[in-house]
Amino acid sequence: MAEFAPALGERPTSLGELRGAVPVCDRVAYFNTGATGPSPARVLDAAAAWERFHKVDVLADADPYEIGFAEYERLRERFAGFLGVDADAVGLTESTADGVSAVAAAYDWSPGDVVVRTDLEHPAGTLPFDRLARRRGVEVRVVEAPDGRVDTDAFADAVADATMACFSSLSWNYGTRLPVRELCEIAADAGAFTLVDAVQSPGQRPLALPEWGADAVACSGHKWCLGPWGAGLLAVDPAVDDDLRPAQVSYRSVEEAMADEYHLKPGGARFERGTASLAPHVGLREAVGTLEAVGLDAVHDRVLALAARLTDRVDDERLLSPAEPESGLVTVDVADPEATVERLHDEGLVIRDLPEPAAVRASVHAFNTEEEVDRLAAALNGEP
Known part of the structure; x- marks a missing residue:
């Protein structure tokens, strides 16, 4: 059966054409993309086309699992290129919060372990660690960042004996860019795992995640990428696989689901579970392609x-x-x-x-x- 390839017409290739492709612009002056970005019509059409393809055409002519699982891999490859990482690093999640909480729950915590975060973090980056403090006796240290600026010396002091550091790439309340690479280097020197909440970054500028040096990066596409809700991405350096044991494991988390002994997939894919809808990620793929066509x-x-x-x-x-x-x-x-x-x-x-x-x-x-x-x-x- 032919690969899914919806007929969406020509993508916009200029800023003016991009505006014309976003229907909400016909109704209001929209300045809330940092919460939820408005999707171009072609993004919504791509997501809807996938559902019809998979639930009508595929059911009549092919195996929906075979076609669906092949599409997972196509999506993984596409988003890996967008993020500048290998496909093995990428997992398809529901949201940034999904990725952050999954990584937090996958670490082997002991009472007295230390997590460092800043006071700039969204609840997606605070609640999983508050829960660990309550249930596992983990200490959470908060580095103050007045006006959205992190004092790297204060961060270094806080992370000196830490197990993990979690911080944003871009502050959601001030719009400031954090020195992600420097913070990752400081944490790595202290032996701490680094988890970056990058929800505000994709779609604003080109990304090459390896330049940050983080162990894991969680993001999603429903903000600046202009994608649908439900399309999250989790990039995990396969070099830290041994540190992460997902709290939930199912047949998409492992290499061979029917094997006598399961082996987790590398990178972010070990955090995938079952038959989640692919429509949001199909929409996000079109959103990414649209922004790349504009530049x-x-x-x-x-x-x-x-x-x-x-x-x-x-x-x-x-x-x-x-x-x-x-x-x-x-x-x-x-x-x-x-x-x-x-x-x-x-x-x-x-x-x-x-x-x-x-x-x-x-x-x-x-x-x-x-x-x-x-x-x-x-x-x-x-x-x-």
Whole structure:
């Protein structure tokens, strides 16, 4: 049977065409990609086409498991290229939180073991370790990072006798880029396993994960990649396989499910379990292909240029993110974040409020326009 190859037409190849491919842009000025990115129509069409192909055409003509499992491997190869790693490293997960919690649960913890994280982490990077503290007696050390900046000396002190360090590649509340490679090197020198929450990075710029030197990286595609919910990726260096024993094992976790003795797959694939829907990852593959057709460097340059346009126009005393943006995330101090989000939504501007710091955050992507950015800045500056 022929490989799945939906007829989606020509991909957009310019920033203007990218905007035209995103349906939500016809309805609102969307600045909340850091929470959930809006998908191009072709991404949604690809996901839907897979479901019809697999549940209609394949059932009539072939073995759905054979075709489905072959598609897993095609997807793994595709995302490995996107992340700059070998296919053996990649596992298909549900989300970043899924990947972080799976790695946290796979380590052989003992009372008194130490986990180090920063105070910038999303609950996806805090809750698994809070649970380990309660149930396994693990000590969690939190390195403070004022204004989104990690003091590497403080981090080195905290991680000196640690078992694992978990931190973000890009802070979700300030939009600052953490010195991932330096933090990984410090942790490695101390003998600590490094787990990076990279949820805000893919889709904003080209990635080559080996440059970070992390043992494991969890991310997903529903934000800046503009993919569907449910498409997570977990890259695990096969060199650390012996350190990780998944808490859940099933037939997609192992090399031969019917063998008398099972052997876990290498890398992130050992965290896959059973027949999870492939539609989200099929959609993500199309989303990645769309951004690559436009050009990831062009997307990155556009994101930073538009974010800088916003920071230039927001009153300086209210800007909590860097004045020279390091990402598309721009955080602004307002008197009443929730009310501000509601007011701007009524004006056709979609942003979000943050719990810490108590502020609002705009996510500027390449599909946004200068006019939308100017409208947003004016609305924020005109807060009553």
